[in-house]
Amino acid sequence: MKLRNYQDKDEAAVVDLWQRADLMQNPLKDARKDIAFCLDGGHGEILVLEDKGEIVATAMLGQDGHRGWVYYVAVDPDRQGQDLGRRIMREAEDRLKAAGVPKVHLMVRGSNTQAVGFYQRLGYKVEPVTLLSHRLDGVALPVGHQMDDGPVIVTYLEMLARGSLPHIVPKARRFALMGAPDITVGFYRYLYDAVGRPWYWTDRKKLSEGDLTAIIQHEAVEVYVLYVGGVPAGFFELDARAMPTIELAYFGIMPDFIGLALGPYLLSQALDMMWQREPDRVIVNTCTLDHPKALPMYQRFGFNPYRQEEVPAPWQDADNTLDFV
Ligand SMILES: CC(C)(COP(=O)(O)OP(=O)(O)OC[C@H]1O[C@@H](n2cnc3c(N)ncnc32)[C@H](O)[C@@H]1OP(=O)(O)O)[C@@H](O)C(=O)NCCC(=O)NCCS
Incomplete structure (x- = not known):
């Protein structure tokens, strides 16, 4: 040796x-x-x-x-x-x-x-000190989260009938919500990363260009992009491939635009569009890595949790390309 x-x-x-x-x-x-x-x-x-x-x-x-x-x-x-x-x-x-x-x-x-x-x-002793730290490189863990070994819990929610939707006016001027029926893989990947990076969204990053194209350009899948002042600020994706159930597959606001009530606005728009398609059931899921306000917001809008599942954290999943830094 x-x-x-x-x-x-x-x-x-x-x-x-x-x-x-x-x-x-x-x-x-x-x-x-x-x-x-x-x-x-x-x-x-x-x-x-x-x-x-x-x-x-x-x-x-x-x-x-x-x-x-x-x-x-x-x-x-x-x-x-x-x-x-x-x-x-x-x-x-x-x-x-x-x-x-x-x-x-x-x-x-x-x-x-x-x-x-x-x-x-080996003779070491535990010191009665508090370790403080401050990152100088601007890299941050997601808001409200501490890295630990705790499991990630996914909560699945459903809504079985259209509820009354609140009228929400975002605290932003010059905003527009546009459908992107011919969204390109490049733009989709940009949106997915810009919205999902702080929350460890990784699933779509694992897909090849072909597999991703097949989903996002499927006629039953719709992507809507929120623009504020001419730049993308968030998006949502509706997946009606399993009609009569529609899934709000992805939904989020980019970090620069959090705090302007755009989340509730976007969710009310997404729900309105989903119910217009007359499904029996609308579903969504969120996990403990998402913004802590996501779950209460879904519940406030009428979603009810029906199942919870423990899953490995993205950094415990060997298939992931981790590029969070
Ligand atoms: C922690 C680690 C480095 C210990 O190495 P190791 O080769 O297993 O330990 P050793 O065989 O050299 O053990 C030395 C002594 O420590 C004791 N010891 C080892 N692990 C112990 C434990 N978990 N609790 C109490 N004593 C322990 C051994 O019994 C041995 O004592 P002895 O004098 O009675 O024989 C190893 O387990 C490891 O790589 N763990 C994963 C990585 C890690 O946690 N690193 C530390 C990051 S801060």
Whole structure:
């Protein structure tokens, strides 16, 4: 077994190990960028423990002129409990000590209680401090959400008869709602990303151009785009392929236009259009990653929840192309 510094050729194996060790749950984390930033700027180093050509453990370490820090401590899940974590941590500590660092700090995700036990066994203590953070790169988690390991709950709602719709006047001038019967894949993808990115919409991103075209240009599928001051501000998509049920398949306002009462306006328009097609039932679903006001808004407009389902979070779904940053 060999303890050595990370080399460029290790990248794929190291990223794979971090994924398997469950260190990549936060979608704002970008392993390759973190590796490059650590090494290129001379901020720190990455240790790898190699056994018969396989990387079985890692640790990233550095110091900020005051304290030493350790990140990305991971042991191959098949090799945990064999003292490898202790071994790589001891080497990290020895290197920091040799650099004159008097104390090592490290952070453990709140839900990762097993790692705390490991570090305590190695002599670390839980400090009575509050960790504060502030992103300087403008990247943000969705409004109202904290990244954690909690399950994502999808709520399915239905409406079986047309209710009276409130008359809503948006707090925006020069707005227009237009159907886009010949919507192009490029424009659709733009709308979907611009509206859905803060809420982790990913399903349509997985579709090929052909598969997506077949849906959005289907005669029973309609996309309506809301424009404010001449620019797209939101959209909704009605799916009547399963008539007499119509689904409000996608619905949302772009981040720059949230807070102008456009959501309720757009929803009342969508409902009006759906009921004009005389369905027996109108359905929609929303999940706990959506804007916290989405579910109460659907209920206020007359939708009733009929089922809830727990699904993996987008960042736990191996099929997803995660491009949230
Ligand atoms: C946490 C992790 C690095 C520990 O590595 P490991 O190789 O399994 O641990 P080791 O075999 O070196 O264990 C060293 C000591 O810690 C103890 N230990 C390990 N995991 C423990 C746990 N969950 N609770 C209490 N003690 C633990 C071991 O029993 C051993 O103690 P011993 O002196 O009695 O033998 C590894 O489990 C891992 O990669 N987890 C997933 C990634 C992760 O959570 N990393 C930490 C991010 S902050």
